[in-house]
Amino acid sequence: MTTYLxxxxxxxxxxxxxxxxDDIRTAVESAxxxxxxxxxxxxxxxxxxxxxxxxxxxEALERAFLADRGFEVPTIAFSVAEFAAVAAEGAALDAAHPGLARHYVYFVKEPLDEAQVAAVEGMASTHGQMVIRDRAVHALLTPGYQDGVVDPLxxxxLLGVTTSRAMTVVTALAAKWC
Known part of the structure; x- marks a missing residue:
């Protein structure tokens, strides 16, 4: 058995x-x-x-969620080892960029191709930058970015199917589940 998030x-x-x-847990186990x-x-x-x-x-999770809820729920999975690596990379980025206002991690369903990487990295501004590591894209936001804006850069x-979490949540999940 392998553990996934x-x-x-x-x-x-x-x-x-x-x-x-509670319904998510039930749907996952029913799958x-x-x-x-x-x-x-x-x-x-x-x-x-x-x-x-x-x-x-x-695919199995998305089918179960659609059957349970009646709407599509895009789902992005990582093995525990993959997720631990994402959390470690996030911690290293925090250490290398002291003074960030926010750090979000976008989980992408598929790795980005070269053109996507260039486009995403090209969005850097005085408000921050995006750092791409396989299926995790880190939004490193500097003080002065528009607080409350979901995607300030x-x-x-440009990322395709994605969902994001604050680095504080990533850290908490890694501590709890990795």
């Missing part, structure tokens, strides 16, 4: 896309995964599986 996109944002964490656990009500779930293919894991549209 999955991140659900665009849930609990309004009255029509509600997916409480055949074991030991499902959630962290806060924003679509973070840990589970065990015998499946080895990330794509098959994501306007790079998310």
């Amino acid at each position: 999955a991140f659900l996109r665009a849930i609990n944002l309004g009255a029509k896309r509600v997916f409480p964490k 055949g995964f074991d030991n499902a656990a959630t962290h806060i009500n924003t679509g973070n779930v840990r589970f065990d599986t015998r499946l080895r293919s990330r794509a098959k894991i994501e 306007r790079a998310a549209k």
